[in-house]
Amino acid sequence: MEFLIQQDELRDSARRVLDRKASRRLPAAQDGGVQWSDPGLWRTIADLGWLGIAVPEVMGGLGQPFYVLATLYQELGRVLSAQPFSSATIGLGAFVRCGGTASVLVDQAIAGDSVIVLTSGLGTVGASVAGTKTVLSGTVRTVPDAGIATHLLVPIDCGEPALALVGLPHPGVSVVHQSTWDQTRQVFDVAFADAEIDSAAVLVRGDAATSLLDHAAAQLDLALACDAIGGSDAIFAETLDYMGIRQQFGRPIASFQALKHRCADLKMAMEASRSLTEAACRAFSDDCDGWRAAAACSRLYAGSVYRTVTEEAVQFHGGIGFTWEHDCHLFLKRARLSEVIAGSSEQRKDQVAPALFRAAYA
Amino acid sequence: MTEDQARLQAFRTEVQTWFKDNVPADWRAGQTGVGTEDFLSFQRHWMKLLVAAGLATPHWAKGWPGGGRPLDEQIVIAEEMARADAPRLILYFVSLYHAAMTLMEWGNEAQKARHLPAILDGEIWCQGFSEPNAGSDLASLKTRAERQGDCYIVNGQKIWSTVGQYADYCLLLVRTDTTVPKQAGITFLLMDMKSPGIERRPIRQITGDEEFAEMFLTDVRIPVANRLGEENAGWRIAQTTLNSERGLTILELSERLSRSRWRLLEAMGAQDGVVADDQLRREAVDVFIRIDALRALVGEMMAKLVAGQEVGGAASIVKLLYAQVLREFTALGLRASAMQSQLLAPFTLGGGHETGNWSFDYMNSFMWTIAGGSNEIQRNIISERVLGMPREKYA
Numbered sequence: 137m138e139f140l141i142q143q144d145e146l147r148d149s150a151r152r153v154l155d156r157k158a159s160r161r162l163p164a165a166q167d168g169g170v171q172w173s174d175p176g177l178w179r180t181i182a183d184l185g186w187l188g189i190a191v192p193e194v195m196g197g198l199g200q201p202f203y204v205l206a207t208l209y210q211e212l213g214r215v216l217s218a219q220p221f222s223s224a225t226i227g228l229g230a231f232v233r234c235g236g237t238a239s240v241l242v243d244q245a246i247a248g249d250s251v252i253v254l255t256s257g258l259g260t261v262g263a264s265v266a267g268t269k270t271v272l273s274g275t276v277r278t279v280p281d282a283g284i285a286t287h288l289l290v291p292i293d294c295g296e297p298a299l300a301l302v303g304l305p306h307p308g309v310s311v312v313h314q315s316t317w318d319q320t321r322q323v324f325d326v327a328f329a330d331a332e333i334d335s336a337a338v339l340v341r342g343d344a345a346t347s348l349l350d351h352a353a354a355q356l357d358l359a360l361a362c363d364a365i366g367g368s369d370a371i372f373a374e375t376l377d378y379m380g381i382r383q384q385f386g387r388p389i390a391s392f393q394a395l396k397h398r399c400a401d402l403k404m405a406m407e408a409s410r411s412l413t414e415a416a417c418r419a420f421s422d423d424c425d426g427w428r429a430a431a432a433c434s435r436l437y438a439g440s441v442y443r444t445v446t447e448e449a450v451q452f453h454g455g456i457g458f459t460w461e462h463d464c465h466l467f468l469k470r471a472r473l474s475e476v477i478a479g480s481s482e483q484r485k486d487q488v489a490p491a492l493f494r495a496a497y498a
Numbered sequence: 499m500t501e502d503q504a505r506l507q508a509f510r511t512e513v514q515t516w517f518k519d520n521v522p523a524d525w526r527a528g529q530t531g532v533g534t535e536d537f538l539s540f541q542r543h544w545m546k547l548l549v550a551a552g553l554a555t556p557h558w559a560k561g562w563p564g565g566g567r568p569l570d571e572q573i574v575i576a577e578e579m580a581r582a583d584a585p586r587l588i589l590y591f592v593s594l595y596h597a598a599m600t601l602m603e604w605g606n607e608a609q610k611a612r613h614l615p616a617i618l619d620g621e622i623w624c625q626g627f628s629e630p631n632a633g634s635d636l637a638s639l640k641t642r643a644e645r646q647g648d649c650y651i652v653n654g655q656k657i658w659s660t661v662g663q664y665a666d667y668c669l670l671l672v673r674t675d676t677t678v679p680k681q682a683g684i685t686f687l688l689m690d691m692k693s694p695g696i697e698r699r700p701i702r703q704i705t706g707d708e709e710f711a712e713m714f715l716t717d718v719r720i721p722v723a724n725r726l727g728e729e730n731a732g733w734r735i736a737q738t739t740l741n742s743e744r745g746l747t748i749l750e751l752s753e754r755l756s757r758s759r760w761r762l763l764e765a766m767g768a769q770d771g772v773v774a775d776d777q778l779r780r781e782a783v784d785v786f787i788r789i790d791a792l793r794a795l796v797g798e799m800m801a802k803l804v805a806g807q808e809v810g811g812a813a814s815i816v817k818l819l820y821a822q823v824l825r826e827f828t829a830l831g832l833r834a835s836a837m838q839s840q841l842l843a844p845f846t847l848g849g850g851h852e853t854g855n856w857s858f859d860y861m862n863s864f865m866w867t868i869a870g871g872s873n874e875i876q877r878n879i880i881s882e883r884v885l886g887m888p889r890e891k892y893a
Contacts, residue, residue, distance in 0.1 A: 376885060376886075376887070380887075380888075387888075388888060391887070391888035393878075396878070396881035396882070396885075396887050397874065397877040397878075397881065399880075399885055400818070400876070400878075400880035400881045400884075401877065403815065403880055403881075403884060403885055404815050404818050404819050404822075404880065407795060407812075408788065408791035408794075408815075408819055409791060411791060411794040411795040411798050412787070412790055412791035414794070415794040430790075433783075433786075433787045433790060436783075436784075436787060437787050437788070482780060485780040485783040485784070486776075486779070489773070489779050489780075489783050490772070492782075492787075493768065493773070495759075496759035496760045496762075496771075496786065497760050497763075497771060
């Protein structure tokens with residue numbers, strides 16, 4: 137890498153681009169529900185090179201370490217962005233790691249003209265080989281941003297784990313929007329009904345596929361952890377502002393010790409989860425031992441802190457926080473959805489326990 | 499590897515080797531269920547070894563034995579002490595940190611010459627700051643000192659003096675002016691604990707251990723020569739005392755907590771690292787994650803200190819977090835070990851906060867939520883100084 141983007145400079149420039157509260161809610165869904173919340177902003181994001189920021193330079197990206205990309209996840213989380221940025225960067229990253237033969241697609245994805253979405257989620261897709269064709273069947277539920285994808289990168293089970301690339305639209309593949317409480321993002325059920333693809337589109341198999349999926353899962357965990365940190369920070373700052381203005385009993389409610397102490401606890405938890413997540417992002421960037429567990433732990437902690445911060449934000453805003461009109465609930469609902477993408481917190485704790493417990497005896 | 503990294507790596511190897519060769523393998527067993535005399539003689543022995551190796555005084559000024567180590571090397575020592583599960587030097591902690599740092603910054607040549615070498619030889623110091631009615635609100639302390647010729651005559655009561663029952667000397671805060679705002683009428687004295695008029699009693703804690711003392715001072719004569727700094731300038735000097743640890747304690751304790759995680763799994767009856775109970779397993783994961791977060795945050799704070807930057811409210815955040823995580827850890831161990839931990843068992847002196855005696859460790863964790871600025875005081879500091887929320891009205 138010839139140059140390293142400074143995180144604070146990137147953060148500042150991201151804030152200038154993203155600072156529009158108006159884009160916090162997706163417009164009401166039209167037929168089929170697939171939305172681009174703000175195509176102009178997507179164009180800007182692509183023009184700034186953000187989509188390829190962590191893609192190696194030889195592949196046309198900016199070749200930055202992952203933690204630079206993580207800064208953007210945080211900033212997009214701060215504004216409750218509806219942009220499919222994390223899905224697109226995770227999908228592109230996974231595709232590049234597949235061997236990246238189709239560099240036209242990489243170019244298009246970096247330019248924002250194609251969006252590759254990895255359909256990790258709830259459910260598996262089976263595959264059987266028929267001549268030079270492979271036939272996919274099965275449903276993956278609640279995949280974020282799949283409806284915006286031009287290409288799906290599909291984890292499949294063909295006796296061994298593998299990954300297949302499917303361009304959309306494709307016969308036998310349906311992508312159906314599912315309405316969610318979270319008004320800031322979109323999820324889709326992706327169904328394969330005996331969808332026939334070229335076997336050449338099965339890009340990796342076996343251990344290579346498993347390791348690639350691990351890597352992508354860690355990236356998703358870190359993206360959601362960063363999103364949670366950005367969101368917590370934003371709604372907490374707004375809540376503190378409100379508490380300084382809102383007067384009851386002749387004084388700002390921010391002066392009540394009962395509330396101050398709860399805010400102090402939130403600040404402590406936010407600092408702790410931020411620090412943990414930043415360390416995990418570095419570990420992931422540098423391929424340090426334990427990066428997979430560190431990523432999962434970051435998401436667990438930052439996610440639970442986001443939940444608590446957004447619950448308290450509603451509570452501290454009082455009646456206004458309970459209204460549809462106010463933005464508090466947007467953060468709360470985003471936090472609740474983030475915690476259960478691709479599995480529950482309990483499942484994640486069970487998955488991470490062996491690695492954490494082994495380390496405890498080290 | 500940079501030059502700094504190479505220097506630290508070489509130093510770490512050296513320190514690691516020393517601890518490997520010198521930490522008595524069976525010290526925990528040897529200090530479990532023992533009386534005061536065994537505790538004192540073991541602490542004396544460990545102090546001598548550490549002083550001789552230069553590992554007790556890395557934070558002292560250059561020129562003193564072991565002194566002049568940069569902060570990053572002090573950090574290495576703290577980390578390696580935790581890694582080696584070395585005994586904690588609690589009998590001499592106030593001497594080596596609070597007393598020594600305060601004397602080095604504020605003492606005159608005679609005071610330094612009298613006390614610093616003595617501390618290296620094992621002079622035990624305690625702190626006479628808190629009073630029954632001056633805990634969180636320390637500056638409201640009422641122990642009076644009246645000037646009489648070249649002596650102060652001191653009357654009052656001090657409490658929560660760590661190792662006060664064994665101390666040779668005391669860092670004493672007294673009120674010398676009642677007519678000015680409370681912080682402006684405090685003087686800092688060095689009190690010889692052999693002076694007539696001092697009655698001290700150990701305080702038995704909820705653990706059954708006695709690490710603190712209370713002191714009753716009746717017409718105790720302290721020479722003016724034993725005053726640190728000017729009369730009524732004691733509050734500022736006390737800040738040096740209170741800040742003398744520079745994050746090293748919380749660093750060492752976080753590392754010790756992290757290295758004690760296996761004890762929790764044992765309490766849960768883990769077989770080959772597998773905890774069968776879903777609830778306990780998931781709660782252990784939660785606590786382990788918070789331990790890692792604590793370490794990450796402490797690491798950030800230490801990096802700032804090494805770089806010479808201000809840490810501000812971060813110290814309060816880290817202290818509150820440590821206190822909470824320690825409580826969660828010990829409470830979970832207590833729950834997991836169920837009735838077994840309700841049966842009285844001997845505890846380990848100087849064994850730190852994770853001894854595997856879960857009732858003891860759990861009870862002991864309240865020390866951290868109360869002492870050194872209670873959780874509530876830390877929350878005031880965080881909300882006011884970090885978050886900028888309106889200040890409480892203080893008298």
